[in-house]
Amino acid sequence: MREHNSSVFIRSIVLGGVDGIITTFTIIMASLFTSSKTNVVAVVGTASLFSDGMSMAVSEYLSNSNDKNAIYMSIACFGSFVVCGGISLLVFVFGRNAYLGSGAVALFELFCLGAFRSYLRQENFLYGVAQTTLLGGTAFGVAAGVAALVGS
Numbered sequence: 205m206r207e208h209n210s211s212v213f214i215r216s217i218v219l220g221g222v223d224g225i226i227t228t229f230t231i232i233m234a235s236l237f238t239s240s241k242t243n244v245v246a247v248v249g250t251a252s253l254f255s256d257g258m259s260m261a262v263s264e265y266l267s268n269s270n271d272k273n274a275i276y277m278s279i280a281c282f283g284s285f286v287v288c289g290g291i292s293l294l295v296f297v298f299g300r301n302a303y304l305g306s307g308a309v310a311l312f313e314l315f316c317l318g319a320f321r322s323y324l325r326q327e328n329f330l331y332g333v334a335q336t337t338l339l340g341g342t343a344f345g346v347a348a349g350v351a352a353l354v355g356s
Contacts, residue, residue: 210324211324211325212271212273212277213273213276213277213280214320214321214324214325215277216264216277216278216280216281216284217280217281217284217317217320218284218317218320218321218336219260219264219281219284220257220260220261220264220280220281220282220283220284220285220288221284221285221287221288221313221317222288222314222317222336222340223256223260223285223289224253224256224257224260224284224285224286224287224288224289224290225288225289225292225310225313225314225317225340226340226343226344226347227252227253227256227285227289228249228252228253228289228290228292228293228310229292229306229307229310229344229347230343230347230351231245231248231249231252231293232245232249232292232293232296232302232303232306232307233303233344233347233348233351234347234351234355236303236348236351236355237351237352237354237355237356238351238355242296242297242302245293245296245297246293246296246297249289249293249296249297250293252289253285253286253289253290253293254286256285256289257281257282257285257286257289258282260281260282260285261278261279261281261282261285262278264277264278264281264282265277265278288313288317291309291313292306292309292310292313293306295309307344310340310344311337311340311341311344314336314337314340314341315333315336315337317336318332318333318334318335318336318337319332319333321336
């Protein structure tokens with residue numbers, strides 16, 4: 205690892221970011237199979253970003269409460285969740301091709317988080333990027349499949 209001090213935050217940032225992207229994209233995909241309007245997705249998505257982000261931060265804090273950096277890890281997790289999930293939501297709300305655009309941005313974010321993790325942990329770059337992107341993409345597929353089944 206490059207620096208011990210920064211390494212404690214890698215898990216928090218990747219965990220929050222990946223969960224924020226997947227959670228938000230699930231809301232976006234669900235709207236594809238319902239009559240939800242963009243403003244409904246914006247309201248539900250924003251509320252979800254902050255409530256789920258706070259839930260992640262609390263879980264991060266409680267699971268690491270013996271660590272002197274627990275509060276900072278919680279803040280990193282919350283911030284990563286809100287920022288990463290928020291980017292896809294903003295693309296959906298303000299973009300021209302909402303579903304395709306937010307999906308492409310979400311996959312790119314997963315790619316970037318995988319690259320970030322690989323770099324800081326000195327892992328194989330292709331392995332880290334592929335793992336994060338493919339597992340996150342699988343979650344997107346599950347979200348789309350369930351939304352399609354329930355929405356039809």
